[in-house]
Amino acid sequence: MKKLMMALLFVFLLIALILGLQWGLSVARQQPSSQKGETLTFYNWGDYIDPSILSDFSKETGYKVNYQTFDSNEAMYTKIAQGGTNYDLAVPSDYMVAKLTKAGLLAKLDKSKLTGMDHVNPQFLNQSFERGNQYSVPYFWGTLGILYNKTKVDGSKLQNWSSIWSEQYKKRLLLVDSARDILGLTLISQGKSVNDQNKADLAAAQGKLSSLMPNVKAIVGDELKLYMAQGEADLAVTYSGEAKIAMEQNKDLAYTVPKDGSNLWLDNLVIPKKAAHKKAAYALINYLNRPDVAAKNADYIGYATPNQKAYQLLPKSVKSDKAFYPEQSILDRLQVYENFNQYWTQTYNDAFLEFKLGKS
Amino acid sequence: MNKTKKRFTEAYLGIYGLWLLAFVVAPLLLLLIQSLNVPGQGFSLANYRDFFTSGPYLAMTVNSIWYAFLITVMTLAIAYPLALCLTKLKHRQFWLLLVILPTWINLLLKTYAFIGLLGKDGLLNRALEGIGFGSSQLLFTNGAFLLVAAYIELPFMVLPIYNALLDIDPLLPAASRDLGASSWETLKKVIWPLSMPGVKTGVQTVFIPSLSLFMITRLIGGNKVITLGTAIEEHFLVTQNWSFGSTIGVVLIIAMALTMALTNDKQKKKRGGRK
Numbered sequence: 001m002k003k004l005m006m007a008l009l010f011v012f013l014l015i016a017l018i019l020g021l022q023w024g025l026s027v028a029r030q031q032p033s034s035q036k037g038e039t040l041t042f043y044n045w046g047d048y049i050d051p052s053i054l055s056d057f058s059k060e061t062g063y064k065v066n067y068q069t070f071d072s073n074e075a076m077y078t079k080i081a082q083g084g085t086n087y088d089l090a091v092p093s094d095y096m097v098a099k100l101t102k103a104g105l106l107a108k109l110d111k112s113k114l115t116g117m118d119h120v121n122p123q124f125l126n127q128s129f130e131r132g133n134q135y136s137v138p139y140f141w142g143t144l145g146i147l148y149n150k151t152k153v154d155g156s157k158l159q160n161w162s163s164i165w166s167e168q169y170k171k172r173l174l175l176v177d178s179a180r181d182i183l184g185l186t187l188i189s190q191g192k193s194v195n196d197q198n199k200a201d202l203a204a205a206q207g208k209l210s211s212l213m214p215n216v217k218a219i220v221g222d223e224l225k226l227y228m229a230q231g232e233a234d235l236a237v238t239y240s241g242e243a244k245i246a247m248e249q250n251k252d253l254a255y256t257v258p259k260d261g262s263n264l265w266l267d268n269l270v271i272p273k274k275a276a277h278k279k280a281a282y283a284l285i286n287y288l289n290r291p292d293v294a295a296k297n298a299d300y301i302g303y304a305t306p307n308q309k310a311y312q313l314l315p316k317s318v319k320s321d322k323a324f325y326p327e328q329s330i331l332d333r334l335q336v337y338e339n340f341n342q343y344w345t346q347t348y349n350d351a352f353l354e355f356k357l358g359k360s
Numbered sequence: 361m362n363k364t365k366k367r368f369t370e371a372y373l374g375i376y377g378l379w380l381l382a383f384v385v386a387p388l389l390l391l392l393i394q395s396l397n398v399p400g401q402g403f404s405l406a407n408y409r410d411f412f413t414s415g416p417y418l419a420m421t422v423n424s425i426w427y428a429f430l431i432t433v434m435t436l437a438i439a440y441p442l443a444l445c446l447t448k449l450k451h452r453q454f455w456l457l458l459v460i461l462p463t464w465i466n467l468l469l470k471t472y473a474f475i476g477l478l479g480k481d482g483l484l485n486r487a488l489e490g491i492g493f494g495s496s497q498l499l500f501t502n503g504a505f506l507l508v509a510a511y512i513e514l515p516f517m518v519l520p521i522y523n524a525l526l527d528i529d530p531l532l533p534a535a536s537r538d539l540g541a542s543s544w545e546t547l548k549k550v551i552w553p554l555s556m557p558g559v560k561t562g563v564q565t566v567f568i569p570s571l572s573l574f575m576i577t578r579l580i581g582g583n584k585v586i587t588l589g590t591a592i593e594e595h596f597l598v599t600q601n602w603s604f605g606s607t608i609g610v611v612l613i614i615a616m617a618l619t620m621a622l623t624n625d626k627q628k629k630k631r632g633g634r635k
Contacts, residue, residue, distance in 0.1 A: 005368060008375070074597055171497070177583060179598070218500040218582020223475070232480050232499065342399065342601065349599045354416050357586050 037062035040280035043076065043087040044069060045267070048140075050300035057287050063280040080105055080272050088275040089284055094266045097136045098129040098339035106135040107271045113282045116289030116307075124266060124306035127336050136268035137285055140303040142240035143264060143326070143334060144181050145257040147247075152234040160260040161189035164237070165212055173215045174224055174236035179352035180337060181263060183209065185237065188261050188335075195338045199347075206351045210358050219356060228253060239265065240324055244302040255323040261333030266306070388613070395606035407607035417591065417608075424587040425615070427506070428570035432517075434510040435566050436559070439517035443558075444551075446518070447525045456522065463515050471579050474508045475499065478580070500582030508580045509573060517562040524558020525551070560623045568616045588612055 042054075046069040054065045068087070070076040073096040080087060081103065092100055100106050111117070114137070124138045146158050152172075157163055164173060175182055184194035186205040196202065217233050225246035228236050238246075243255040269288065271281045287293055294310030304324050305311055311319065319325065340348065398406045411417050442459070446452050462470065477483050478498040485495040498504050528551060536546040574589030583590070588608055595605030 004372065008372070072597060074600055077600075174582075177578065217497075218584065220578060220582055223579060226475070227479075230479055230481065342599075345599050346601060349594060350416065353586070353591070353594070356583050357416050357419055 037064055038277045038280050039064040039066050040088040040277040040284065041066045041068060041085065042284065043079070043090040045091060046071060048091065048267075048301060050297050053288070053293055053297055056293075057284060061280075061283050061287070063277075063283060065284070080274075083274055086274050086276045087272050088277045088281040090270050090272055091139055091267050092136075092270060094127065094129040094268070095337045095339040097268050097270060100270065100272075101130060101135050102339070105273055107273045107275060107278065108134055109137070109271065110282075113286075114289075115286045116291075119289060119291055119294070119307045119309040121306050121308045121311075123331065127266065128338055129266075129336060130268075136270045137289070138306040139267045139269050139288070140241075140298070140301065141264060141266045141306050142303055142324070143257045144185065144237065144239055144262045145243065145255055145323070146235055147228055147238050147243040147253055147255050148235040149228070149231065149250075149252050150254050151252050155254055155256055158235075158256050158258065160258045161185045161262075162260075163258070164215065164235070165189075165208075166215075169215045169235060171215065171217050172234040173212075174217055174227060174233045174238075175219045176224055176236070176238045176242075177219050177221050179349045182237065182355075183348055183352060184263055184335075184337075185258075186212075188258075191260075194263055194335045195340075197340075197344055202347065202351060206355065209351075209355050213355070213358050225249075241301075241303045244324065248302070257323070257326050257330055259330065259333075261330075261335060264331075264334035264336050266336065391606050391609050391613075394603055395610045398603055399601075407604050408611075410604070411607055411611060417588075420586055420588050420591055421611070421615075423585070424571050424589070424612075427509075427573075427585060427587060428567050430506055431509045431513060431570045432563055432567045434506060435513050435517040436563065438510070439514060439521055439562065440559070443518050443521040443525055446522055456519075459518050460515050462511075467512065468575070470512060471508060471576055474504075474511075474580060478504050499580065500584055502581070502585060505576060505581035505585050508576055509570060512576070513566045513570060516565045520561035520565065521555060521558040524555040524561075527558075528554045563623055564620060567619055571615060572612055 037058075040063055042049075042065050044067065048069075049067075054067060058064055068085075070079065073093050076090060076092060077096060077099060079085065080090060080100065097106075117133075117137070120138055124141055125133050130136050146164065148155060148158065153169075157166070180194075183202070183205055186209045187194055187196050187201065190201075190205060190208065192201050192205070196205075218227075220227065222242075224236055224238050225242045227233055228238075228246045229249035231250070231252075240255060240257075243253070247253045247255065269285050271278060271285075275281055288297065289307065291307060291309035291313055294305050294307040295313035298305035298307075298310060298314060299318070302324075305314075311325070395407055396403050396405070398404050446455055446459070449455050475482075479485070480495065480497075480499070482498070484498060489495050532554070533546050533550055536550045537543075541549065571587070572589035572592065573587060574593045577583065577585045577587055577590055588611070592605050592608050592612075595601045595608065
């Protein structure tokens with residue numbers, strides 16, 4: 001009994017100690033900010049900014065940045081909706097901007113406080129997920145495409161999405177574990193829209209998709225780039241950003257966007273309604289929009305920048321890379337995801353689940 | 361029992377009771393309420409009806425149970441002889457430590473290590489090539505999934521069996537041999553029945569978590585093995601249909617309760633034995 005009480009006491013002391021430390025730390029963190037400059041909380045994807053940009057920003061403006069990360073749009077949505085932390089700047093993808101706007105969780109941007117918006121390529125403004133950019137400023141963009149091993153696969157045979165159905169890729173293909181993307185590319189291959197909300201079209205797409213199973217080696221998540229870099233599979237459907245990372249690790253890999261079109265994804269800077277340091281958030285948006293900063297950031301991350309002036313500053317080899325900055329004819333065929341309601345989200349996911357359950 | 365001691369017990373029970381209420385009973389209730397609270401329909405059994413009339417979800421349930429069963433059988437087949445050997449060893453505490461050691465390492469790290477082992481250019485394939493078998497596809501197969509899952513669950517099967525075997529009075533097997541039983545008969549008729557409580561605990565601690573494995577199904581199984589764990593993950597993270605995700609959770613809890621009921625001792629016997 002005595003031992004038990006001692007153990008309990010020990011646990012309580014430990015908890016008290018941890019809480020005390022946490023409180024102490026938060027006080028310590030707040031103190032300098034109350035004296036000089038504010039601390040803004042930047043809620044971004046992991047490793048999605050050149051860290052030196054943040055320290056340069058602090059030096060230049062006096063604002064400190066508390067960088068916090070998330071790993072999925074949905075996780076970010078939940079955190080912002082719950083409102084436990086007041087994030088000052090967040091980076092949702094296209095369809096999530098629509099969802100956040102609809103839920104009234106974003107602050108309307110005061111255009112008079114934004115500078116450098118004219119640097120942004122109009123191609124990436126005024127998208128269907130948020131007309132007029134009242135709430136969002138594009139940060140990076142990319143595509144869905146095919147990552148392949150040049151030594152095993154002839155890239156010239158990957159002209160359109162239907163080519164991945166070819167029998168020669170039996171058990172050689174990896175797919176990213178995402179209902180929207182995989183059904184989307186199937187819909188494109190049938191000449192339909194990635195935002196199709198027609199039951200017959202979806203059923204047809206599901207039928208076609210099920211015949212892809214013999215080619216599918218695995219359906220995986222973030223680890224797809226690792227598998228491709230290790231040569232575990234010969235080709236994979238994935239995002240341009242993920243492809244870039246794999247290509248840096250394995251020189252035999254190449255990335256292509258099929259000519260019949262694809263998904264264009266956009267990550268955007270937004271200010272949540274509950275932000276406590278809006279002035280600092282505007283300062284950071286404007287700083288990130290500066291051509292030299294945006295170019296530096298794009299060079300570090302490797303994703304495509306929507307900032308035209310920054311694009312001009314990039315090295316020639318990057319600018320001419322058709323895989324990441326496709327020519328206009330392909331750009332014109334890219335489609336942005338619209339936010340689905342619960343019913344269609346569910347329908348797409350159920351269709352994908354059935355596809356995954358289908359044994360090859 | 362004197363008064364202060366009694367007060368201690370009461371205080372302890374109070375704390376424990378509160379703990380149970382806050383972290384066991386309340387979450388279970390929330391899960392149940394969430395599963396019944398269908399968005400747009402209010403309280404209804406719609407989710408349960410959808411679950412039990414949907415082909416894919418029933419297929420996943422069957423998958424989950426089948427794979428959990430296979431994992432349990434595999435770990436039991438490995439763990440029982442292992443535990444038996446352990447009890448006979450001289451420095452058994454040390455050997456036991458080696459069995460438990462892998463549980464100190466993060467699950468994700470262990471899984472990633474297996475990717476390196478089973479990959480196309482992994483250690484195992486290199487070894488196979490070395491002895492002239494040629495490399496073969498190991499990753500993303502059912503076999504690989506079962507192997508990794510069984511490896512991860514193994515310590516949880518070994519420990520209870522080991523403890524149960526240690527609890528057996530050594531005089532009993534000795535007597536059995538004295539009376540003319542062969543080693544095999546002793547094992548079958550004396551040791552095995554006496555170690556049953558440990559086996560049952562082991563089966564529970566392996567079977568139940570195996571029902572809702574999800575990460576290994578994707579990393580090692582390449583989503584070619586789909587269990588209910590995958591579905592729950594998807595409903596909470598992707599479709600954000602927490603209501604239906606909770607329904608699957610409740611179904612799993614019921615399945616687990618059934619497993620407990622089936623494997624539990626009906627008559628609780630008081631076990632003696634050495635400590």
